[in-house]
Amino acid sequence: MPELPEVETCRRALEPLLVGRRIGQYSASDKALRLRESAESMAKLAGSTVLAVRRRSKYLLIDCDEQQVIVHLGMTGQLFMSEHSPAWLKHEHWRLQLDQGCLRYRDPRRFGMLLRVGRDDLAGHRLLKHLGPEPLEDWQANDFIRLCKSSNKPIKHLIMDAKTVCGVGNIYAAEALFRARVHPLRRARLISAKRLTLLHHTIIEVLSRAVESGGSTVKDFVSSDGAPGYFAQQLQVYGRAGQACVNCETALKSLVSAGRRTVFCGSCQR
Ligand SMILES: [Zn+2]
Incomplete structure (x- = not known):
């Protein structure tokens, strides 16, 4: 199960690959995740640019112009990039095409989450607002x-x-x-x-x-x-x-x- 260090490692790996990229098409499997934004809603990201990849607790936050993508890896989630867009892997549940590469998500047990929120709505989001201090930043x-x-x-x-x-x-x-x-x-x-x-x-x-x-x-x-x-x-x-x-x-x-x-x-x- 990914814990904070794994999520931070994932964030550091993805940051240079995602920042500055323009988002294209979103596509998804028909399987349910613990929480998943509708394809219609995710399509609203198209055309926006990734500004930053941040982390709060075990949530990855991808800032895209005025919007934000929240990803949680659940128990078995894996985010990774590929240059091309080959056939879907077993347990692959969504993809976000970029102007360079493709961000992909695989999750055999499907406890992961994918949400899109307005940038101003993020701080007060129900998943984030009750979180305590970050252990590596502001914990006294x-x-x-x-x-x-x-x-x-x-x-x-x-x-x-x-x-x-x-x-x-x-x-x-x-x-x-x-x-x-x-x-x-x-x-x-x-x-x-x-x-x-x-x-x-x-x-x-x-x-x-x-x-x-x-x-x-x-x-x-x-x-x-x-x-x-x-x-x-x-x-x-x-x-x-x-x-x-x-x-x-x-x-x-x-x-x-x-x-x-x-x-x-x-x-x-x-
Ligand atoms: Zn002992």
Whole structure:
């Protein structure tokens, strides 16, 4: 599932390919996505120029003159460019023809979204208006500590809540908690300010490193066969239940909380 670093990597890869391009025809499969703008509405983009490719949480925002395209990759979405317009791939659901190349979207599980909004409507859009701070931009440790100290929720729930900070999904939440040595189910208000400061720092570090290592896969987003790969981040706990902790060699434990599986070290994380 694409998390914030994957979406940021995708944004960085697409930006130089999209900015300055003129949009042509939109075409789509007949399958439903979680949310999809009508073809009629998407056709209104034709003739406009891409000004910027931005990101808010896990949404990609493509600024096109007075309009904006919002893309969410859902669980299995992939955006990529191709020079020509060969036959549609299996699970390919839409294409936006450009004056150079073609932006394409593939999504086997179809949880992705594609929306077009007026540029002035973007900030107040229902998908975006309740989002908390961006972890790599404007997220302050003091705000995080204040929020934690007033919450009785398990810390993992709190850091995965987009109102606390946006874009921290299951993988990076598990990794950051491990590195900060905080048990995922520990009640937020019971954790010391010192430990919360460390956790805040660790979340930012884990996400930044993932974005940096994603840079090397940028070329994968541009291919004619449409197979962009996500980078293999060095994960210390996620997906490693039962294997030895990298710190103490105890077998890592796993539990399901709020419907999400989490892996942790029962000895290192308190
Ligand atoms: Zn351990």
